[in-house]
Amino acid sequence: MPAAVEFRDVCRFFGTVRAVDRVSMEIAEGEFFAMLGPSGSGKTTCLRLIAGFEQPTHGAVRIFGQDMTGVPPYRRAVNTVFQDYALFPHLNVLDNVAYGLMVAGRGRAERRREAEAALELVQLPGYGARRPGELSGGQRQRVALARALVMKPRVLLLDETLGALDLKLREQMQEELKALQRKVGITFVFVTHDQGEALSMADRIAVFNEGRIEQIGTPEEVYNRPAKPFVADFVGSSNVLPPEVTFAVAGRRAWASLRPEAIRLVGGGRPARVLATAFLGASTRLHLEMAGLDITMLLPRGAQVPQPGETVSIGWADGDLHLMESA
């Protein structure tokens, strides 16, 4: 069976800017796939290449095995939830949700029935008569979601969808999105710059940097075994040790990743000077300087917090120092 979405050596250049640079990936049907990266890393351009808003400069995007080169967005069985929701201000919520059915020429009664079912699915029953302007950010988002889902797409694209919501609502929507995806069984492709969001929701994550994919893997793989220093740093703000430091502490000459929560205060460990501390609630973050290198560690709640300027002794389990392939 062909992949839901396949990129084969895809490039998208804007003038001299290489927004997407030789990206190859396969997204399986029914998968919750996250494209994670900082802004300008090419993840949104990849999403737009799937939606059809952009055409590749080189290479091909395939959806369920079919080459999508030259296929306009309105001929693709994918739908998008936009970052700014892009609800139509002149239509009420029901007509917004039914828009795709309307342009497809479906009957009024059917449109109404399906749109109401979609609103039910996103837990906004009875909101049909309102205007988008009367809704809160979270509600607008649900309308945008219903508007895309009502089309029964084979692939649903979500562009930084939760970015505009406050923290509590965002966490709630993360769980709902995940539950919804299991329920409808559609392939979700989710763009985010929030590594926590990607880790908690996705089946697999592609980490983007400067138009390229640095690593593709499950959240556990990406977090525990980052392939490159960028991944280690971007996903979970790991401490990245250059080869000479790794050689000094572990006897191997390679880049290594050391998670802040893996570091402990132990007697007889390596000496480090405390530069600053920050109380995070569940833990306290310490900024340390060890052998000329900035190191971050998380101190669990209840532990004695050292003062800036003190020298502490730190250590970690051998297995927690993860060696990486290259820079």
Next chain:
Amino acid sequence: MAAAGAIRTAGRGGLLERLSDALWRRPRLLLLLLLLPPALWLGIIYLGALFALLAQSFFSIDEFSGLIVYEPTLKTYRELLTPANLDIIQRTVTMAALVTLAAAVVAFPIAYYAARYARGRWKALFYLGVMLPLWSSYLVKVYSWKLILAKEGILTWALGKVGLLWLLEAWLALPGVGGNSLSTSFTGTFLVFLYVWLPFMILPIQAALERVPGSMLEASGDLGATPAQTFRHVILPLALPGVIAGSIFTFSLTLGDYIIPQIVGTSARFIGQAVYQHQGTAGNIPLAAAFAVVPIAIMGLYLWWARRMGAFDAL
């Protein structure tokens, strides 16, 4: 410890400073002071004069002495509704409607290009291109058009060169729109109106389209709408307030103008010319006032209709 700075910074205590402090505490008073002069100007000089004129339409003129009889009557309005005057109204409204429609059709692509695609230097060029005609004298433009449209003018000459003179002649042979030459035809008047009012249609449409985010058009396409459907269901409704705003300009400016039909076109009169003649040479101020009521009434009806059609829903 060094001495702390003063909590309240001392002003220099001048009259202006005390005044600004006092006004800061009474923002409504400031607003009132700012609004009063323009409100008086608008209320007394502008609207007051207009209502004084309109009130004249309820007086009548004594047919023998030619003097105004200052008694409220609807006699003048009866006179307004005679076939000859209704003919003037009908001609003017038809012209205004045609000019508005044509202006909307011509303006839309230009406004769309400017709002969606033009950036930087091209945008500046667009504004210059649209505004430049507004900087030159209206009379100069109208007389230039008279020359362009004249029988010996450049348009006839150019059509003759490309072998399309028969087309022009066929058009001029048509009753109603035709005439001896373009400059003495209804078509000529229409073209000049279209030219001089076009910027007033382009700018509001461009402003309305400027406010439509690109993602909204992408969303429409994403949901399966062809570009034509996106235009019909998204772009047009969202641009409609701009089109209506532009049409208010083109429609009312055409309804009231008396110079263009005087210089270019047939001898058949428009409302503006009728007003001009009645209040001037004929000295029939009441009938002139009654004529002046017509565009106001038509615009009122038009806006009411536009509102009912949901033209302002996207505002």
